[in-house]
Amino acid sequence: MINPGVRSGKKCILAVDDAAIILSRISDTLGKYYDVVTVNSGMRALRYLEKEKPDLILLDIRMMPKDGFETLREIRAMEGRAEIPVIMLTGMEDKKSVMEGIKLGIRDYILKPFFPDDLLERIQRALESSGEGHTQRAGAAEEL
Helix, strand or coil: CCCCCCCCCCCEEEEECCCHHHHHHHHHHHCCCCEEEEECCHHHHHHHHHHCCCCEEEECCCCCCCCHHHHHHHHHHCCCCCCCCEEEEECCCCHHHHHHHHHCCCCEEEECCCCHHHHHHHHHHHHHHCCCCCHHHCCHHHHC
């Protein structure tokens, strides 16, 4: 995890999950290519977003007390934050959850456990489709 507010010139990914092992795995997977900020709740994510604007958000659905959908609704209502690309990274694979995420404008939906190469490729695709391409990432999947 990097210190909030300290940027290295890399794109910044905000990872939101209540499972420390998942946050650690995300950091390990992405840390070479992105600045990764990890928070363990929707509430902490919203607090972070009041001050900072990451380039992309990875968001779990099943969290307490505020789940990922509720968190995302609040992000979409925040001034200057509604357009941040969001990828749902979750263990929930039911159609209703996928459809709810699509309604809220997610860029992608990745099931846990994730494959590092797949996560990197989907993040790059989401950043490119939002005009936030990450040139330092080229070839990263081959290096893993």
